[in-house]
Amino acid sequence: MPFHIVVDGYNVIGSEKGLRGDLEQKRNDLVREVMLYQERVGHTLTTVFDGWRAGRKNETREQVGEVTVVFSRFGEKADAVIERLAGDIGPTCIVVTSDRDLRRSVESTGAVAVYVGEFLAKMRKPSIEPDEEDEPGEPGTPPRGMDGRKKGNPRRLSKAERIRRERLAKL
Secondary structure, three states: OOOEEEEEHHHHHHHHOOOOOOHHHHHHHHHHHHHHHHHHHOOEEEEEEOOOOOOOOOOEEEEEOOEEEEEOOOOOOHHHHHHHHHHHHHHHEEEEOOOHHHHHHHHOOOOEEEOHHHHHHHHHOOOOOOOOOOOOOOOOOOOEOOOOOEOOOOOOOOHHHHHHHHHHHHO
16 A cells, blocks of 8 residues: 655754754655655655744645655645645555654544654665564553453553554564
8 A cells, every 4th residue: 555655854964963064965865765665655745834933934845756845835834734635645655754742643634644864774774684573662651441450461652653663674
């Protein structure tokens, strides 16, 4: 099943290279890398950047290869654009961000949020290597019953985490 991956551009750049220096070059490098990844995997990719401080009057979109690059309009943050896209796309949307508030917001629309480091590891993984099964991590805090005891299998991940890992494995 093809997914629509929405990348929080400045969040990715900031987590890896920092937001100081030549931002235009860093943006171009990220878009180029995302474009190469898109050619390899075939998913639809959109990269969103902030334009809220020095952007144009209207939101701008441009195609770079098969990748759509979006700059939010002046006064609007990229998070708002990403939330809108995730809501429009729905359950086939994967949002790449480490921003906690944005992750919660897009997950409430049915989209899945993936951490930047996880996505970069998948994106930069050579295509000739076979996919390795992800090791199960620490289970999330399971829900508690009325008597305060934990409910369910303590080793089973939450449904949201299982879906997130399933989608991550398909990237």
